[in-house]
Amino acid sequence: MCSDTAVPGRRWDGTPTRTPRVRALHVAPDSPTRLVRSAQPGRCRDCGNRIDWFPHADTTDNGRFASLHPHELLAVGVPATIRWHVGSGTAHPAHDGTPWCRIPHTALCPARHAPAAPTPQITALRRHLALHTRRLINNGTFTAHPAPPAPAWKPAAAEQCRPARPVVQLLCVRYLAMHPVDAIRCVSQTRQRRRCTRTVLDTNTPAGVWTLLPAAPPSGRQCALPTGLMAVYDLTHLPYSEQLRWRHQHCPDHTASGAADLALAEWEPFDPLLHHQHIHTRLPHSTHTRYHHRA
Known part of the structure; x- marks a missing residue:
């Protein structure tokens, strides 16, 4: 039996009928990171x-x-x-x-x-x-795959032409990417609150140049660094805005959209001593990038 004297906004027993307001996640203006x-x-x-x-x-x-x-x-x-x-x-x-x-x-x-x-x-x-x-x-939801050692009999000519973790140079710094150049995915959030499926490399924007650079850049280290040339995907010739877009790991549509990031940028500062296994001595073969030999 319901009461006829119920107060508006309350149930028959006097409890409030208000429901919590659903608030969408947003990035605070003073946040040091744009990541949700x-x-x-x-x-x-x-x-x-x-x-x-x-x-x-x-x-x-x-x-x-x-x-x-x-x-x-x-x-x-x-x-x-x-x-x-x-x-x-x-x-x-x-x-x-x-x-x-x-x-x-x-x-x-x-x-x-x-x-x-x-x-x-x-x-x-x-x-x-x-x-x-x-x-x-x-x-079966997790499998540990230790990286197998490279066979000693593998000739140098059989080196992979598409580095799985290429070295990219942008903003005068060398980074080790987590994926091939054409597979680096945008980290921005879409309107469906999912991660963007586009890649940072786009056919409508200037691309980088594969070039051979010294494996050991000038530094003050007093230790034996690798010598010789290595393949580097160079972006330093691009405008500052384009290099910054690559550093933030955004596709052209999310360059200035203000959307939050759903993942961390996967750049790792390149160290020739720690990442010597990712040094490639010849340029990769690809139809989407240009090449330049630099002494």
Whole structure:
């Protein structure tokens, strides 16, 4: 039996009938990154467990990102050397004095060695992640594929003509790409709230030039660097706006659209010592790019 004296906006028992207003995600004007917060989670390539990507607060880290465990932990059970905290969307490798802290995934990854003197909380969490990795492998949802070593008998002429991870030079910096040049995908968000399917390389915009450059650029390092020439996809001859578009990993439609990013730009600063296996001594064969031999 319903009451005839119900107040407008309330149910018969007096509870409010208001429903929470649905708010769409947006990028704050003072945010240090254009990445939507709900799009930052990912999965570790070595163990398949969930991680959260955050821009590193240290500006001297060459724009790299930190992979943190997705949950906060009690700071009492975490060694001080691996305590992190997140502030204003960036990760700081230090404790902020609160009872909780974040921890890098590298300290918990079952595929890596345990940190020195792990606490019982860290040991239990590593065991939990190891069991979850085993469950993912048994279910067929995750497969660890270690990179096989290159055979010693492979001749130099059989070198791949399409580098899987090419070296790209833009804004006077060399980067190691995660995908071939024609497969680098835009990271912007579409109106359907999905990642753009277009590639950064577009037939209607100026393209880069494959050229041979010294493998070891001039630097102040006092160590033996690789010598000789290497294939580099050079973009330095393009206008600054075009190089910036490549650095942000946007297609021409999302260059100045203001749309949020649904993924992190996958550029990795190239180091000839760490990435020597990605150095190619001859130019790739492709019908979509130009070539130029530079002494």
